[in-house]
Amino acid sequence: MKKNIIVYAIMLMFFIIAVPLSIKADIFDDIADVFNSHGFIMLLIILLLFIFTFILFKNYRDLKNKNRVLENFNKLRQIFIDADDSLIYLKDEKLKYIFVNKTAADFYNLSKEEIIGLDDYDLTDEFFADIRHNTDLKVMETGELVEEEVRWNGHIYKTTKFPVELISGDYGIGAYIKDVTEEYKLSQELKVEKNKYFRTLLFIGDGVILVNNDRKIEMINKAAERLTGWHFEEAEGRDYRDVLNFIYLNNDKELTDPIEAVFASGKVEKLEDNAALISKNGEKYFLDDSAAPIFDANGDLYGVVIVFRDATTEKKRQEKIEYLSYHDPMTGLYNRRFFEEELKRLNVERNLPVSIIIGDLDGLKLTNDIFGHDAGDKLIQQAAEAFKEACRKDDIIARWGGDEFVVLLPNTVKEDAEAVKERINECFESKKALALAAGISMGVGTQEEKAGEIIDYLNKAESAMYSSKSVSRTSNDQIHINNIIDILHSKCAREKTHAENVYNLSVKFAEELKLDKSVLKKIKNASxxxxxxKVAVDTDILNKKEFLTDKEYEDMKLHVSTGYRILNYFNHTIDIADDVLSHHERWDGNGYPRGLKGKEISMIARIIAVVETFESMTAADSYSCKHSREEALTEIRRCAGTQFDPALAEKFIKFIS
Structure with a gap:
């Protein structure tokens, strides 16, 4: 069009200027005549032609400028399209390329010009061309945008194809194809990592629950299922408050919900102490937990994750530690540490008068020595029960030491404290089973007015207790030993008869030997x-008629050592303890427990050894079959010089004969 305008303008100018100069004079004259007669019309025509030429020139210039702008825009558009790392192209209605960007040209290792007019089968192998051709046909048939993922030559491409109306009115195919191989790899790695962390969250030992902004549960792991009693399928989409039923154990305080606290603050929050979770089936769990905010990519709060674990065992262990820090583990009473703190706390005028009772359990050591520490522990527990039953609920009872107890009685006069002391002993007497203790020695101290230190009255109570223990020591000792003998005889009636028979025969034999009165007295007690x-020997062994097994015999042999410890405990039997310990020693040194021989063995022990053997063989209720007097004496004579003192054996045989 540009060329047509220029040619037309030149022709017009040529007609106006050049033609009149070349025409003949006669023609010019004729024209002059015409011009003279039609001058105005000709002038108007020339003017119109000039104006029309000017307009054409102006339009040409404007069109040229617009073309330049359009060319610049197309260049700029091409630069942007070529800068895109995706393949961008346009195909005509025959699916031949009519436009490609630089990335598409580089993909085929051709120039843009070389690609124009070709189709996919001209550029790639048939397999890849079929894939792309089929997608093009799908777009042509449906007239809709089609997105697909194509894998080729080790790469993954995301294709977006759409119909484009061409200038001809037909429809071609526009395409935007992006190589997403790296993105896909990253996506797969992210999926693996996400799945790994998700699986970790599912099976981690701590409970994990995700709550969104609508307070709905999005995820609950296995540990949380176990603690809450809710399965994932039940909990998903439910309000978290239906699943996390927190309670506060102190009814006087309202519980702060840690999840709501996070939504309010946007910070990590923890569940308060003394709070617990009640599961769906009603079980109570103490928790150690924290709730943390979850923010989206824009930094907005998306939800909350609460992580918690069962701290019930730890809580109970902590409570036990706290309990044991102020309590005696054996009796459940307060310990000395707590008592001393309470002594200071209650030492105020409003609690006056304050009385203190200190008690010492008689016979604990003896019980431990004879029956073992289990029996001793049981005795301590029985004493503790007696203290608890006899005292008021608000009185402070503590185990002061191994066998000592102490009671703090606020607002209690001395007379009332003395009455409490008597009740304690009565309760203890009613509880004793296999007990050797005669009772509990106790003392009372009372602070009537705010004068002096409370510790002074504690010391007074302790002094009174030791005085009571000293005064009753002799009578208590006799009660102790009588208790032991009663226990032994209740376990085995034969032992009572045996003891009486050996006693009677030993005393008569000692009198026959004309021993000193002091020795005779010892023989009476020792025999x-x-x-x-034997009070510590098992009842079945004591009453067994058959021969003892090796193990049973070894247990039986321990009775001499036990008897030695018992008799050493009392002042009035200390002098016979060694005689009792030695009465199973042999003249030849093959006895027990120390292997003494000859006159290393006390005379009293040697006398008891002969008498006991004779009694055991001839008694009507003998452990083995009964022997005659003659058979027993024959056995004693046979064992003289080995088992028995030969001189004493001979005198005993003569004495019996």
Missing amino acids: YFHDIG
Whole structure:
């Protein structure tokens, strides 16, 4: 069009200027005549032609400028399209390329010009061309945008194809194809990592629950299922408050919900102490937990994750530690530490008068020595029960030491404290089973007015207790040993008969030997108590008629050592303890427990050894079959010089004969 305008303008100018100069004069004259007669019309025509030429020139210039702008825009558009790392192209209605960007040209290793007019089968192998051709046909048939993922030559491409109306009115195919191989790899790695962390969250030992902004549960792991009693399928989409039923154990305080606290603050929050979770089935769990905010990519709060674990065992362990820090583990009473703190706390005028009772359990050591520490522990527990039953609920009872107890009685006069002391002993007497203790020695101290230190009255109570223990020591000792003998005889009636028979025969034999009165007195005690140590032997062994097994015999042999410890405990039996210990020693040194021989063995022990053997063989209720007097004496004579003192054996045989 540009060329047509220029040619037309030149022709017009040529007609106006050049033609009149070349025409002949006669023609010019004729024209002059015409011009003279039609001058105005000709002038108007020339003017119109000039104006029309000017307009054409102006339009040409404007069109040229617009073309330049359009060319610049197309260049700029091409630069942007070529800068895109995706393949961008346009195909005509025959699916031949009519436009490609630089990335598409580089993909085929051709120039843009070389690609124009070709189709996919001209550029790639048939397999890849079929894939792309089929997608093009799908767009042509449906007239809709089609997105697909194509894998080729080790790469993954995301294709977006759409119909484009061409200038001809037909429809071609526009395409935007992006190589997403790296993105896909990253996506797969992210999926693996996400799945790994998700699986970790599912099976981690701590409970994990995700709550969104609508307070709905999005995820609950296995540990949380176990603690809450809710399965994932039940909990998903539910309000978290239906699943996390927190309670506060102190009814006087309202519980702060840690999840709501996070929504309010946007910070990490923890569940308060003394709070617990009640599961769906009603079980109570103490929790150690924290709730943390979850923010989206824009930094907005998306939800909350609460992580918690069962701290019930730890809580109970902590409570036990706290309990044991102020309590005696054996009795459940307060310990000395707590008592001393309470002594200071209650030492105020409004609690006056304050009385203190200190008690010492008699016979604990003896019980431990004879029956073992289990029996001793049971005795301590029985004493503790007696203190608890006899005292008021608000009185402070503590185990002061191994066998000592102490009671703090606020607003209690001395007379009332003395009454409490008596009740304690009565309660203890009613509880004793296999007990050797005669009772509990106790003392009372009372602070009537705010004068002096409370510790002074504690010391007074302790002094009174020791005074009471000293005064009753002799009578208590006799009660102790009588208790032991009663226990032994209740376990085995034969032991009572045996003790009495050995006592009677030993005393008569000693009188026959004309021994000193002091020795005779020892023989009386030693002969009666010689088997007192059997109180610690098992009842079945004591009453067994058959021969003892090796193990049973070894247990039986321990009775001499036990008897020695028992008799050493009392002042009035200390002098016979060694005689009782030695009454199973042999003249030849093959006895027990120390292997003494000859006159290393006390005379009293040697006398008891002969008498006991004779009694055991001839008694009507003998452990083995009964022997005649003659058979027993024959056995004693046979064992003289080995088992028995030969001189004493001979005198005993003569004495019996």
